[in-house]
Amino acid sequence: MPVNLNHKPLDIKPAQPGVIPPCPVAIDALKSIPRQQTNPSRREGDGWQAFVTELASKGITIEEFKSARSLYVTDAGGMAYGLPCGVLIARTTEMVAEVMKAAQKHSVPVTVRGGGLTTEGETVSFGGLQLDMRGMSRVLAIDKDSLTVRCEAGIYWHSLAESLRRHKLDYLSAPLNMTASVGGTLGVGGIDINSPRLGCSADQALALKIVTPTGEIMECSESENTWWFNRVLLGYGQFGIITEATMRIRPYTPLTMHYFYYGDLRTAMEDLVMLCDEDASDYTGILTMLDRAVNLLVAFDSDEREKAFFAKWRSRLRGFGELGFALHTGLYYALRPWKFREALYLLDRKRTLLPELQPSHHMQNDKIVDRTVVFSQAVWKFWGGRQMVIPDLATSREKFFEAVLRGNEVCKKYFPHYTLYCVGIKLIGPAERYELSCIPPDAEGIAYGCEFEPMLEGKTYSRDHLQAFKNEIYDIGVDMGTSYYRFGGMMKGYIRRVFGDEVVDKHLAMKREVDPAMVLNRDVIF
Amino acid sequence: MKKKTPYYQPQPGATDPSQCNGCGVCMLSCPIWHQHHTKALTYCGRTRALIGGADEEDLAPAARGCILCGSCEPLCPMGIRTQQTTIRLRKNLSARGFLPKPMTHPHTHEAGKASSHIVIPGRQLRANAPLAAAVLAFLGQKAGLHSDDGYDLLLTLESGQELNDVRLEGYITALAGAAEIIVADGLLFNVLRSLLPSSVKVKTLGQALLSNQSVRAGLKPTDLYMIETRAYNAHRREFVKVYDALRQETGCMMNLDLQRVATPTGAASMQHREGLATIISIEEQVKWLLEGRNPERIVVESLDDYEAFRTHTKLPIVHLAEVAKP
DSSP, X not given: OOOOGGGOOOSOOOOOTTOOOOOSSOTTOOTTSOOOOXXXXXXXXXXXXXXXXXXXXXXXXXXXXXXXXXXXXXXTXXXXXXXXSEEEEOOOHHHHHHHHHHHHHHTOOEEEESSOOOXXXXXXOSSSEEEEGGGOOOEEEEETTTTEEEEETTOBHHHHHHHHHHTTEEESOOOSOTTXXXXXXXXXXXOOTTHHHHOXXXXXXEXXXXXXXXXXXXXXXXXXXXXXXXXXXXXXXXXXXXXXXEEEEXXXXXXXXXXXEESOHHHHHHHHHHHHHTTOOSEEEEEEEETTEEEEEEEESSHHHHHHHHHHTGGGOOOBOHHHHHHHHHHHHHSOGGGHHHHHHHHHHHHHHHHHTSOGGGEETTEESOHHHHHHHHHHHHTOSSOOOOOEEEEEXXXXXXXXXXXXXXXXHHOSSEEEEEEEEEOOSOHHHHTXXXXXXXXXXXEEEEEEEEOOTTOOOOHHHHHXXXXXXXXXXXXXXXXXXXXXXXXXXXXXXXHHHHHHHHHHHHHHHHOTTOOBTTTSOO | OOOSOOTTSOOTTOOOGGGOOOOOGGGGGOHHHHHHOOGGGSHHHHHHHHHTTOOGGGGHHHHHHOOOOOSSGGGOTTOOOHHHHHHHHHHHHHHTTSSOOOOOOOOOOOOOOOOSEEEEOHHHHHHOHHHHHHHHHHHOTTEEEOSOOOHHHHHHHHTTOOOOHHHHHHHHHHHTTXXXXXXXXXXXXXXXXXXXXXXXXXXXXXXHHHTSHHHHHTOOTXXXXXXXHHHHHHTHHHXXXXXXXXXXXXXXXXXXXXXXXXXOOSTTSHHHHTTOOOSOOHHHHHXXXXXXXXXXXXXXXXXXXXXXXXXXXXXXXXXXXXXXXX
């Protein structure tokens, strides 16, 4: 009998319910070595046919055609590739519950996906079922009096905004990416440039309908099934699937946006921290172009807040306006003609990027009317690509400067151009909710995050190069004891190294208790 | 004939569809996404499936379902020309027998006067003589109805069949001497814009009527103004400023979403015009267009949209040519 060398089996025992098999990639793999998930237990197919048959008997049809499965081969990161055995577009909470009951019974892994905006393969299936939650995208109720919305969790934030805007309402905070889903965001946190005031998106949630890993349907909130509420929010899909969410909303307002430019990263960070500490603006964050060109964005929902900012805080900011920065930078490069390429790059950025951030059809009376559309379109146009590498560090206030400056040096080693995106995150939820999450354990009152986003600019980089870059950023987190917004998937080895055995084992024990067959988003965190 | 790449061909400099990064931004304005929430039925879904290893024939149902409204076209951050690649996919599938042949519509010439300012009214406007007369009255003495609506060409194009070069060239040649051409059908507008020499001004019917101040003055803040979607979405960069100025001037609501893409009723699609199987419910589209807007009147540029609203609402509906204040 011919031996197919391409399918030489690894010496790994199949998973038993509740038992995590050894991972063939050591959690403390060498620095700069790609940590791709290769755990064959994820591909276990023994129970697959019985799983499909049982669901079919209940009127739930799993798509097993290549054309359906091929849609899900990777996530936004484009670094992890896998293929599910089948796909199901979720339509009702009851359907999701039936899926989880059958998945437990037949030990079939279920990988849940909303917008698929993960970059470490967290939403990529390696066998098992891909559950696409976007089939549940309805807005169920808008309460204008209590300013709340109830929606299905697969809905994109953008689609939610479309509905809310018809009623002159808006959500509070959501990622600056239109194709993030509500459920996915609540499960990981969700950061916006208003997070220094309003906290992460997960903290907007007032109540959730969830399906537990064993298929129970449950309503939970701060006052009902609280344990579940705090485990599912920022729980990375380990403890349940969010199918509906009730969230706080607000009256819609256009924004007044101001940009301040710095020639020095640390100074900009200090001003960002000052603005966050003193609640000086409604929105703020840092976007860098070069070390010498750092942009501090400050925005306001109301004219009153804007006036107060200019009266009290503007004079304390050390950044320039556009004209002042142009003169300052022009002089700098005039005295350093050998840096002309850098100057040309900056000019090109100014010419191409800045108009995209203020398109006339999204402006009204000098206010920006659709900030997420504008920023999201710019993000995809200038930073998007078939591969996206965005390692990050989430730190306490005290560790913020060192972490960012160290990360910045790593970026320089790997890429000619890159962007840092720094933002504060007010901590308004209970501490229990933030345990083992992107919120660093030592953060008090506010946390800070920094994404390190290389501009790939159409160049081809090897996977090793990109992975080595990510690892080196993540290694700073291990060294300094920070956390990460990208949390799990290919970088899950870092979770145990950063948080330690005690915390991880505590959560693993909870996971085993609620998900005996360990099927829900298997291998993503544990 | 102008040496330009026709609208329905992949454009020079456009990004190859295999470069799709799967961002899904194009889906956000897609009416099929809005109604079904099934990625496989969208442009993004078709492209990602091909990149992920699916065969073209697997995509036939999705390719057939697209209504070519162009909502995805202006949104791709990679610069992929989604309409053209959908038409090309339909051609490939049609050639291999995976899409049904469309019904044949031999072109018919009706009496029309020779003119330097040609109006191509489409079948519905031509059939509505009083409205056609009102349109001509606004457009001035020089304007005259063209005798050939080119419907057979549109149907051939939309269904993915090979265009008859002789017929197409004859159609274009007959128009090439005009000074200005005003086109009611958005898809035909897109084709003519790409094929006629730049000496010929090609305008949409909405564009032409809105140049008349009395028409603009007739629009009210309580109106829902329905922009013809196929022309707008294919030329959004140009038209978004025109309609944004109109919205600010009149205060009327428009069928533009947050990405400033025009939302269609779906009634202008081949599937609805020809009574073919469709996955788009016009009733659902009308419901979505009206949700939370509460207009007192619907103003349409396209008579396809007129029919859609007439069938599914009780609101008063008028064509743009009927709103003018004396």
